[in-house]
Amino acid sequence: MNTKIRFASLALSLLLTSGAVLADVKIGVSMSQFDDTWLTYLRESMDQKAKSLPDGVKLQFEDARSDVVKQLSQVENFISQKVDAIVVNPVDTAATRKITEAAVKAGIPLVYVNRRPDDLNLPKGVVTVASDDLEAGKMQMQYLAEKMAGKGDIVILLGDLANNSTANRTKGVKEVLKQYPGIKVEQEQTGVWLRDKGMTLVNDWLTQGRKFDAVVANNDEMAIGAAMALKQAGVEKGSVLIAGVDGTPDGLRAVQKGDLAISVFQDAKGQADGSIDTAVKMIKREPVEPAVWIPYRLITPQNVDQFK
Incomplete structure (x- = not known):
């Protein structure tokens, strides 16, 4: 036993x-x-x-x-x-x-x-x-570059600088830009992933009289903030292309309404x-x-x- x-x-x-x-x-x-x-x-x-x-x-x-x-x-x-x-x-x-x-x-x-x-x-x-953040940046910028017919100025809203997601998404954007010498980066600053920071930055650039054809944001929240700033300044919807990353419910609604040109879905x-x-x-x-x-x-x- x-x-x-x-x-x-x-x-x-x-x-x-x-x-x-x-x-x-x-x-x-x-x-x-x-x-x-x-x-x-x-x-x-x-x-x-x-x-x-x-x-x-x-x-x-x-x-x-x-x-x-x-x-x-x-x-x-x-x-x-x-x-x-x-x-x-x-x-x-x-x-x-x-x-x-x-x-x-x-x-x-x-x-x-x-x-x-x-x-x-x-x-x-x-x-x-x-997920491969380099690919997210490439997807954003390739779509925008084609819509811009390869020329114009862009601004970049960066995420938290302590994050390699920020670095890699931005690197992906700039790798695509190498193929489009007619597109210039007018400004790039960190909005630390936040909607209100994205809004403040874009509002500041508009107040300074800066001109740009597209906003490339490292995430949807900053992209939505950019759209809010442009709307507040009376800029016609769609005249400045805005791209985000994440595909959050708010981001999806913004794409559907035309506030954002695109987003990149992060699952x-x-x-x-x-x-x-x-x-x-x-x-x-x-x-x-x-x-x-x-x-x-x-x-x-x-x-x-x-x-x-």
Whole structure:
């Protein structure tokens, strides 16, 4: 009888170790900031994904409030709580090394979501789920360049400068511009992803008498702010082309109304599902790709209804 019990215990131990059975899984999630519009959709989608899983996955969300030190502290707290995995939407993509080192040392799976760390050589046990921001910038600018017939002036509304999403989206824009020497960048400044900042910047440029044919914004919120500033200044809708990124509900409505010429759809649900699925696979010790890429898609007035 004792022998049977020992064998049963061994079988159960092996089953649990292999990750075939999960129960009461807890994943700590540190978001760079809760009050970012697109990141709110990402967070809500992650929560929905976790609730849909049969394994009893629970997420503990924390708001880093755009503070690198606070985010590292949150990760250290997750480790002390012995969570099963950690998901991080980094505040600063250049400041993730300590987070990575802490998770790896603790042997806890780590998934970076939406923003890929600047360090591309991440160790085993660390995975990124994101979209290729370079492609988003290229899609925006290629569409605008063709609409502008290859000539004119543009202004660029940059996101948070601590983010490689900002750098890569802008790099994508400028790579396309190399093919169109007739298009010049009149101004570029950061609106730190915010609608009111985008509005203020464009309003300032208009007040200064600056002329431009298009606004290229690193996200929808700043693009919508630009549209509001142009409307307030009495500029005819559509005479200045405006492009955003994200395809948020507000962004989609703005494209439908003609306030934005285009947006580029960043799949919040795709990234959310990918991050939670990947974390669960890592907990179960199943094989995962070191980088999971969720594709961008161009949103135009002709196809906007497909994204609702």
